[in-house]
Amino acid sequence: MTAFLIRRTLGAIAVMWAVATLVFFMLRLVPGDPIAAMLADAAGPEAEAALRAKLGLDQPLVVQYGLWMWNALQGDLGASIYGSNQPVRTILAEALPRTMSLALLSFLVAVVIAVPAGIISATRRNTPADAAVSLGAFLGLSMPDFWLAILLIIVFAANLQWLPAIGYVPLSESFWGWLEHLILPSIAVGTAFSAIIARMIRSSLLEVLKADYMRTAKAKGLKERAMLWGHAMPNAMIPVVTVVGIAFALLISGAVVVENVFAIKGLGRVLIGGIQARDYPVVQGAILVISAFFVFSNLLVDMLYGALDPRIRYD
Structure with a gap:
């Protein structure tokens, strides 16, 4: 039973990692830009670039994924990109x-x-x-x-x-x-x-x-x-x-x-x-x-x- 629980626990960790990875990259494939939705139509490219840099969305996807995964392993799931940046x-x-x-x-x-x-x-x-x-x-x-x-x-x-x-x-x-x-x-x-x-x-x-x-x-x-x-x-x-x-x-x-x-x-x-x-x-x-x-x-x-x-x- 102990060996079974160890195998299943390791398998569960692998499944959760796979789910987190798929969700992270598939969300980026969904049409639409959260930055454009957050800013008014009159906002210029400078404001858009500043907000994108503030939220860390200006970095390559691989870097964003690595940072998010590292923080998640430490219990930090990030903060909402809307409202008052409330922690997830x-x-x-x-x-x-x-x-x-x-x-x-x-x-x-x-x-x-x-x-x-x-x-x-x-x-x-x-x-x-x-x-x-x-x-x-x-x-x-x-x-x-x-x-x-x-x-x-x-x-x-x-x-x-x-x-x-x-x-x-x-x-x-x-x-x-x-x-x-x-x-x-x-x-x-x-x-x-x-x-x-x-x-x-x-x-x-x-x-x-x-x-x-x-x-x-x-x-x-x-x-x-x-x-x-x-x-x-x-x-x-x-x-x-x-x-x-x-x-x-x-x-x-x-x-x-x-x-x-x-x-x-x-x-x-x-x-x-x-x-x-x-x-x-x-x-x-x-x-x-x-x-x-x-x-x-x-x-x-x-x-x-x-x-x-x-x-x-x-x-």
Whole structure:
């Protein structure tokens, strides 16, 4: 296991370096010049050259890349080239807790809905309960998250006035304020993911329930609950864990549309705003953080494989 973790850690570092390198050079290929966008049309070549030199954009690309990579290794992701030159670390530090909070609560909503729904659908195949779960999963996958978000705002914020419609309150200020501002967005985001996970649990569990060892356990007189939780679920969870890991990483990357609907300035909104403004340091820093979460999620999934199935070894 130790050798496996070392190999995967080195591989993760290589992946993040490759992602950072690709993003750095591909951003420079996007049409448009941030200097021209920042300056007024009346600005002369002298002002443009001075600003380009101030931001370090007058140097060759290789030099810019080397400086940025060296600073990134020391934890310095640069500063935004717009506004007050705010450090990228500060921008990400403000946005990341909001996205993490939304992702964790959305993930919790998805799991709470999906696990019982998937088990009921698999153990009661071709029954009204199975049909109801399948219909709910179909609706969950079909509904756009922004449409569900607007519907939740109309019902619970505008009409019933139970929950706030927009905004975000940090957890450090108020737990209940933090929670009530995230209930509606987490339901809007988690519903679609719960449908995906429920369908995967149903499919995987049905395959396991048909296995010979399950019939043998039933012939021995093992209780249905013990068969389900002691034999079926651990073996059915391998593909489910893979999907859950990918889903969580996608949640971390930011539910951009839902964040905009609820006016939550999370990582997704920061990334989209940076791309639209050609703010190179912000985009590079945001993608680096997102790629780190994807790599960490994949590593965690690989480690869970061995915990769920003792037959899996990393030799």
